[in-house]
Amino acid sequence: MIRSIINNHSTSIIRIILVWVIQVFYFSISAQDKQAHNPIIFADVPDMSIVRVGDTYYMSSTTMHMSPGVPIMKSTDLVNWKLVSYAYDTLVDNDAMNLDNGRSTYGRGSWASCLRYHNGIFYVTTFAQTSGRTHIYTTKDIEKGQWKKSSFKPSHHDHTIFFDDDGRVYMIYSAGKLKMLELNADLSGIKPGTTEQVIIENASAPAGTNIMLNAEGSQLFKVNGKYYLFNIVWPRGGMRTVLIHRADKITGPWEGRVALQDLGVAQGGLIDTPDGKWYSYLFRDYGSVGRIPYLVPVKWEDGWPVLGVDGKVPETLDLPSSKGLIPGIVESDEFTRKKGDRPLPLVWQWNHNPDNKHWSLEERKGYFRITTGRVDTSFYLVKNVLTQRTIGPECTGSTLIDVSKMKEGDFAGLALLQKKYGQVGVQFENGVKSIVMVSAESEKPVEMQRITLSQNTVYLKAECNFRDKVDIATFFYSLDGKNWKSIGTPLHMSYTLPHFIGYRFGLFNSATKTAGGIVDFDFFRIQDSLTVQSTVK
Numbered sequence: 001m002i003r004s005i006i007n008n009h010s011t012s013i014i015r016i017i018l019v020w021v022i023q024v025f026y027f028s029i030s031a032q033d034k035q036a037h038n039p040i041i042f043a044d045v046p047d048m049s050i051v052r053v054g055d056t057y058y059m060s061s062t063t064m065h066m067s068p069g070v071p072i073m074k075s076t077d078l079v080n081w082k083l084v085s086y087a088y089d090t091l092v093d094n095d096a097m098n099l100d101n102g103r104s105t106y107g108r109g110s111w112a113s114c115l116r117y118h119n120g121i122f123y124v125t126t127f128a129q130t131s132g133r134t135h136i137y138t139t140k141d142i143e144k145g146q147w148k149k150s151s152f153k154p155s156h157h158d159h160t161i162f163f164d165d166d167g168r169v170y171m172i173y174s175a176g177k178l179k180m181l182e183l184n185a186d187l188s189g190i191k192p193g194t195t196e197q198v199i200i201e202n203a204s205a206p207a208g209t210n211i212m213l214n215a216e217g218s219q220l221f222k223v224n225g226k227y228y229l230f231n232i233v234w235p236r237g238g239m240r241t242v243l244i245h246r247a248d249k250i251t252g253p254w255e256g257r258v259a260l261q262d263l264g265v266a267q268g269g270l271i272d273t274p275d276g277k278w279y280s281y282l283f284r285d286y287g288s289v290g291r292i293p294y295l296v297p298v299k300w301e302d303g304w305p306v307l308g309v310d311g312k313v314p315e316t317l318d319l320p321s322s323k324g325l326i327p328g329i330v331e332s333d334e335f336t337r338k339k340g341d342r343p344l345p346l347v348w349q350w351n352h353n354p355d356n357k358h359w360s361l362e363e364r365k366g367y368f369r370i371t372t373g374r375v376d377t378s379f380y381l382v383k384n385v386l387t388q389r390t391i392g393p394e395c396t397g398s399t400l401i402d403v404s405k406m407k408e409g410d411f412a413g414l415a416l417l418q419k420k421y422g423q424v425g426v427q428f429e430n431g432v433k434s435i436v437m438v439s440a441e442s443e444k445p446v447e448m449q450r451i452t453l454s455q456n457t458v459y460l461k462a463e464c465n466f467r468d469k470v471d472i473a474t475f476f477y478s479l480d481g482k483n484w485k486s487i488g489t490p491l492h493m494s495y496t497l498p499h500f501i502g503y504r505f506g507l508f509n510s511a512t513k514t515a516g517g518i519v520d521f522d523f524f525r526i527q528d529s530l531t532v533q534s535t536v537k
Contacts, residue, residue: 036079036295036319042392042466043329044290044502045073045081046283047112049219050271051122057271058115058142059281060087060124064501065109066349066387067091070124072115072142073329077320078271078279078295082328083346087113087124087137087147090353096130097353099381104352105130106380106419107500111158112217118163123187125171127155134159136187152189160218160229161187162250170250172229176214178203180250199252204233206243206256212236215243219269220250226303229254230280232267240266242282242307260307265294270305277318280307287469288418288493289392290502295319325391325528332525335368337361344386351385351417351506359384367402367520372410372511379421379445379510387417387504388526392466396531397505400481400522401426403433404456409513411436414460415506416473419443419499422491424460424475425508426453428517435477437488448488455479457522463530464493464503473503476532484532 047062059073059081070087091097096105113126124137124147134156139145159173161183169183178200182191203215213234221228229245238261245256260266260280268282278298283291295317296308308314326332331347343361358373368386376382390397399414406412406428413425423438423445433453438445459478465471473491476484493503505526509519 034321036317036321038294038313038315038317039284039286039292040079040295040322041081041293041325041329042289043292043325043389045293045329046267046291047217048268048281048283048293049113049115050269050281051115051117052271052274053117055274058084058117058122060113060115062110062112063349064107064111065097065105065130065352066501067097067353068349069110070113070126070137071346072124074143078273078281079317079319079321080323080328084143085147086346087126088135088149091128091135092131093353094130098355099352099383102381104380107498110135114159114161114219116161116163123161125159125161125187127157127159129155131155138187150188156181158216158218160220162220162222164222164250170220172199172218172220175216176204177201178215178218178229178231197251199250200229200245200254200256203231203243203245203256206258207233207235207238207241210236213240217267221270223270223305224303228270228305230259230267230269239264240285242266242268242280244305246304257304259305260296260311260313262308262311262313265296265313270298278305279317280305285495286392287466288471288495288503289390289464289466290495292392326526330388330391330395330526332523333368334366334523335361335521336366347388349387351387351504352383355383359386364520367522368507368524369518369520370412370507370509372407372509372515372517374515375409375511375513377512379415379423379440379508382508382510385415385417385506385508387506388524390416390464390466390503390505391526391528392464394463394465394467394528394530396461396463396527396529397524398459398461398526398531399507399524400457400459402457402520402522403428403453405518405520406433407511407514407517410509410511410517410519412509412517412519413507414462414475415508416462416464416491416493417504417506418493418501419496420491420494421445422462422473422475422488422493423508424462424477424487426458426519435487437475439489439491441492441494451477451487459484461532462505463532465530474532486532 068086072085073081095103110126122142133151156173182194215231215233217232219230231243242260244259245254247254411427435451461476471493
């Protein structure tokens with residue numbers, strides 16, 4: 001009897017312990033799910049500059065040769081971001097940005113921007129090799145307001161703008177040997193009588209002497225009366241590294257140290273939360289998807305910001321969990337518009353400046369129409385390629401096109417755009433329409449497969465696997481939108497410096513013989529998974 005009572009009591013204790021263990025496990029999983037995860041955005045959002053205004057954060061980034069440019073994103077938690085505007089519609093109107101006379105500006109356009117808020121005005125500054133100028137954009141309403149623009153020569157590389165407490169405005173810029181200029185109060189140009197001065201002779205020094213990429217990407221902050229200058233440096237044989245210099249005066253002297261060296265996460269700055277927490281926003285090169293944003297917690301020790309957890313970039317953060325990239329950074333589009341809608345949602349950008357005479361959302365309601373305006377011999381020079389980002393770790397883009405109004409020699413469809421691009425589309429050649437897959441993996445376009453098409457509509461799809469930097473894309477077509485068949489060969493995607501941007505989905509229509517051919521796109525849909533196959537070998 002006693003033994004039975006003891007056995008029953010032991011069984012009850014074991015059950016209680018098991019229930020407790022299960023509850024702890026599920027609570028742990030639930031708590032983890034409520035945390036933010038690095039990367040914060042699994043898409044090409046490099047060169048971030050972030051400001052906080054009250055309890056709202058705004059971020060600018062780089063999209064180079066894309067138009068419109070310098071995207072502005074908004075968040076209330078540093079994790080979930082949504083596009084709200086662009087600093088400009090057109091950087092410059094010249095042959096390179098217009099893809100005219102055989103010229104282009106891939107990998108150039110506008111580079112790293114600096115976003116600042118001062119006395120009720122938002123300032124975005126950037127620089128461009130394409131124009132040879134430093135560009136200034138200002139607005140009182142960063143989400144809906146009009147941007148005023150000005151510019152001056154020369155193009156100051158990787159500059160940071162700083163409004164000091166005494167009302168003076170400075171710009172720090174260059175690489176390795178960091179320089180400073182004083183600007184007019186309205187940033188309209190260099191203050192008369194100002195001379196350039198070197199503030200740090202060798203900013204790379206804290207990382208050693210064997211340097212592959214000298215210290216650049218300056219971002220300056222002032223905390224508790226001290227100046228903190230963030231830079232990126234890349235030691236040869238090592239990884240992208242965060243450097244911080246600090247000083248009591250903006251002119252120096254400056255003392256520097258290595259602040260973070262983990263996973264190659266680097267280049268960015270500081271941001272605080274309304275409740276007094278600090279983070280550093282940085283990015284990481286992640287193969288063909290591009291340069292993706294990370295956040296690392298910051299604590300202060302002996303007057304220095306200390307980045308990371310025990311010197312490492314954490315996988316999870318004490319911030320709200322992500323609600324996903326859709327519809328914040330990318331989104332599907334059925335091309336239907338209500339009165340008052342933007343012609344194109346902000347997720348769309350043109351590859352270079354568009355030719356607005358040759359695209360329309362009005363000529364055929366519910367469709368995006370591209371009409372070829374000239375003959376081209378290279379996909380890199382085709383106008384009106386409408387793009388948006390790919391996203392990781394996996395994504396799928398699909399569309400339905402009507403090719404009934406194509407002309408002989410036309411090729412139209414869905415692309416994955418980078419220097420080593422891939423295309424799936426319809427080509428009209430010798431009176432026959434065919435579904436064709438083209439690969440430029442060798443940096444030259446090669447037709448990989450051709451299938452005769454006997455109808456005027458076809459569904460097209462491209463799947464991207466960026467997981468663990470696999471960087472493989474596969475192309476598909478369907479005649480009914482249900483049964484999909486692969487076409488061509490998998491594209492081994494590569495992030496190349498000549499384009500300096502992550503792969504993008506692109507809708508295109510190109511002519512090789514006669515201008516005037518028309519293609520209508522019924523929709524573009526993006527998903528954060530592989531929809532035809534679960535894995536790509």
